[in-house]
Amino acid sequence: MNDSNEQQGPIAVYGATGYTGRLIAAELDRAGVEFRLAGRSQEKLDRLAGDLDGPVEVFAVSLDDQRGLRELLADCSAVIACAGPFHLYGEPVMSAAVDTATHYLDTTGEQPFMRLAWEKYDRPAREAGVAVIPGMGFDYVPGDMIAA
Numbered sequence: 001m002n003d004s005n006e007q008q009g010p011i012a013v014y015g016a017t018g019y020t021g022r023l024i025a026a027e028l029d030r031a032g033v034e035f036r037l038a039g040r041s042q043e044k045l046d047r048l049a050g051d052l053d054g055p056v057e058v059f060a061v062s063l064d065d066q067r068g069l070r071e072l073l074a075d076c077s078a079v080i081a082c083a084g085p086f087h088l089y090g091e092p093v094m095s096a097a098v099d100t101a102t103h104y105l106d107t108t109g110e111q112p113f114m115r116l117a118w119e120k121y122d123r124p125a126r127e128a129g130v131a132v133i134p135g136m137g138f139d140y141v142p143g144d145m146i147a148a
Helices: 019-029 043-050 066-073 090-098 110-126 141-145
Strands: 011-014 035-039 057-060 080-082 103-106
Touching: 011 019, 011 066, 019 035, 035 043, 043 057, 066 090, 080 090, 090 103, 090 110
Parallel strands: 011 035, 011 080, 035 057, 080 103
Antiparallel strands: none
16 A cells, blocks of 8 residues: 555546535545546536536446446546445445555445445455445444544
8 A cells, every 4th residue: 555645646436426426526626636527427427527616537437337447447546436325336336446456435324335345345455455445424434533
Protein backbone atom coordinates (compact mmCIF):
# COMPACT_ATOMS: atom_id res chain seq x y z
CA MET A 1 0.00 0.00 0.00
CA ASN A 2 1.33 3.44 -0.87
CA ASP A 3 1.98 5.44 2.32
CA SER A 4 2.21 8.76 0.49
CA ASN A 5 -0.35 11.41 1.36
CA GLU A 6 -0.46 12.50 -2.28
CA GLN A 7 -3.29 11.26 -4.44
CA GLN A 8 -2.03 8.65 -6.90
CA GLY A 9 -4.82 8.80 -9.47
CA PRO A 10 -8.44 9.90 -9.68
CA ILE A 11 -11.16 8.81 -7.30
CA ALA A 12 -14.04 7.12 -9.10
CA VAL A 13 -17.57 7.64 -7.81
CA TYR A 14 -19.72 4.77 -9.09
CA GLY A 15 -23.42 5.49 -8.78
CA ALA A 16 -22.62 9.18 -8.94
CA THR A 17 -26.06 10.31 -10.11
CA GLY A 18 -27.95 9.01 -7.08
CA TYR A 19 -28.56 11.14 -4.00
CA THR A 20 -25.44 10.09 -2.07
CA GLY A 21 -23.26 9.97 -5.17
CA ARG A 22 -24.20 13.55 -6.05
CA LEU A 23 -23.28 14.72 -2.54
CA ILE A 24 -19.92 12.95 -2.75
CA ALA A 25 -19.21 14.33 -6.23
CA ALA A 26 -20.00 17.87 -5.06
CA GLU A 27 -17.68 17.52 -2.08
CA LEU A 28 -14.83 16.10 -4.19
CA ASP A 29 -15.34 18.96 -6.65
CA ARG A 30 -15.30 21.50 -3.83
CA ALA A 31 -12.11 19.95 -2.42
CA GLY A 32 -10.39 20.22 -5.81
CA VAL A 33 -9.29 16.59 -6.00
CA GLU A 34 -9.09 14.63 -9.22
CA PHE A 35 -12.14 12.42 -9.64
CA ARG A 36 -14.38 10.83 -12.22
CA LEU A 37 -18.09 10.18 -12.36
CA ALA A 38 -19.32 6.71 -13.20
CA GLY A 39 -22.60 4.89 -13.48
CA ARG A 40 -24.95 3.38 -16.02
CA SER A 41 -26.53 6.44 -17.67
CA GLN A 42 -24.35 8.62 -19.91
CA GLU A 43 -27.09 11.26 -20.05
CA LYS A 44 -27.41 11.54 -16.25
CA LEU A 45 -23.63 11.56 -15.79
CA ASP A 46 -23.20 14.33 -18.37
CA ARG A 47 -25.90 16.38 -16.67
CA LEU A 48 -24.20 15.96 -13.28
CA ALA A 49 -20.80 16.86 -14.74
CA GLY A 50 -22.33 20.06 -16.12
CA ASP A 51 -23.54 21.00 -12.63
CA LEU A 52 -20.04 20.82 -11.15
CA ASP A 53 -17.48 23.63 -11.18
CA GLY A 54 -14.44 21.84 -12.54
CA PRO A 55 -13.89 19.59 -15.50
CA VAL A 56 -14.59 15.96 -14.67
CA GLU A 57 -14.31 12.73 -16.62
CA VAL A 58 -17.49 10.71 -17.14
CA PHE A 59 -17.67 6.94 -17.62
CA ALA A 60 -20.92 5.14 -18.40
CA VAL A 61 -20.25 1.51 -17.49
CA SER A 62 -22.79 -1.21 -16.85
CA LEU A 63 -22.34 -3.41 -13.80
CA ASP A 64 -22.34 -6.51 -16.00
CA ASP A 65 -19.33 -5.18 -17.93
CA GLN A 66 -16.39 -6.41 -15.84
CA ARG A 67 -13.89 -5.39 -18.50
CA GLY A 68 -15.36 -1.87 -18.59
CA LEU A 69 -15.31 -1.65 -14.79
CA ARG A 70 -11.65 -2.70 -14.72
CA GLU A 71 -10.84 -0.11 -17.40
CA LEU A 72 -12.66 2.54 -15.36
CA LEU A 73 -10.65 1.72 -12.23
CA ALA A 74 -7.28 0.78 -13.75
CA ASP A 75 -5.61 4.11 -12.96
CA CYS A 76 -7.76 5.16 -10.00
CA SER A 77 -6.46 5.53 -6.47
CA ALA A 78 -9.86 4.65 -5.01
CA VAL A 79 -13.48 4.02 -5.84
CA ILE A 80 -16.46 5.11 -3.78
CA ALA A 81 -19.39 2.85 -4.59
CA CYS A 82 -22.83 4.39 -4.10
CA ALA A 83 -25.04 2.15 -6.25
CA GLY A 84 -27.33 0.07 -4.09
CA PRO A 85 -28.94 -2.01 -2.96
CA PHE A 86 -25.52 -3.51 -2.58
CA HIS A 87 -26.64 -7.13 -2.36
CA LEU A 88 -27.85 -6.67 -5.96
CA TYR A 89 -25.36 -4.16 -7.40
CA GLY A 90 -22.31 -3.94 -5.14
CA GLU A 91 -20.12 -6.92 -5.88
CA PRO A 92 -19.11 -6.12 -9.50
CA VAL A 93 -17.51 -2.82 -8.45
CA MET A 94 -15.79 -4.40 -5.43
CA SER A 95 -14.47 -7.25 -7.56
CA ALA A 96 -13.12 -4.85 -10.21
CA ALA A 97 -11.49 -2.74 -7.49
CA VAL A 98 -9.64 -5.70 -6.03
CA ASP A 99 -8.67 -6.92 -9.52
CA THR A 100 -7.16 -3.51 -10.35
CA ALA A 101 -5.59 -2.89 -6.91
CA THR A 102 -7.87 0.10 -6.32
CA HIS A 103 -8.92 1.05 -2.79
CA TYR A 104 -12.65 0.47 -2.34
CA LEU A 105 -15.23 1.93 -0.02
CA ASP A 106 -18.98 2.04 -0.18
CA THR A 107 -22.01 3.51 1.50
CA THR A 108 -23.79 0.27 2.31
CA GLY A 109 -25.54 -0.47 5.54
CA GLU A 110 -26.40 -4.01 4.44
CA GLN A 111 -24.79 -6.42 6.89
CA PRO A 112 -24.90 -9.46 4.56
CA PHE A 113 -23.00 -7.45 1.93
CA MET A 114 -20.49 -6.32 4.52
CA ARG A 115 -19.98 -9.96 5.49
CA LEU A 116 -19.49 -10.89 1.82
CA ALA A 117 -16.79 -8.21 1.57
CA TRP A 118 -14.97 -9.68 4.56
CA GLU A 119 -15.36 -13.34 3.67
CA LYS A 120 -14.71 -13.16 -0.07
CA TYR A 121 -12.52 -10.08 -0.60
CA ASP A 122 -10.42 -9.61 2.54
CA ARG A 123 -7.62 -11.97 1.52
CA PRO A 124 -7.48 -10.92 -2.17
CA ALA A 125 -7.52 -7.25 -1.15
CA ARG A 126 -4.67 -7.78 1.32
CA GLU A 127 -2.70 -9.61 -1.36
CA ALA A 128 -3.33 -6.70 -3.76
CA GLY A 129 -2.29 -4.19 -1.07
CA VAL A 130 -5.59 -2.33 -1.05
CA ALA A 131 -8.28 -1.55 1.49
CA VAL A 132 -11.84 -2.80 1.06
CA ILE A 133 -14.05 -0.78 3.39
CA PRO A 134 -17.80 -1.37 3.20
CA GLY A 135 -20.20 0.54 5.38
CA MET A 136 -18.67 4.03 5.22
CA GLY A 137 -22.06 5.60 5.81
CA PHE A 138 -23.38 7.53 8.76
CA ASP A 139 -24.79 4.37 10.38
CA TYR A 140 -21.36 2.81 10.97
CA VAL A 141 -18.57 5.37 10.98
CA PRO A 142 -19.33 7.12 14.30
CA GLY A 143 -19.47 3.82 16.18
CA ASP A 144 -16.30 2.58 14.53
CA MET A 145 -14.52 5.80 15.45
CA ILE A 146 -15.66 5.56 19.07
CA ALA A 147 -14.61 1.90 19.26
CA ALA A 148 -11.18 2.74 17.84
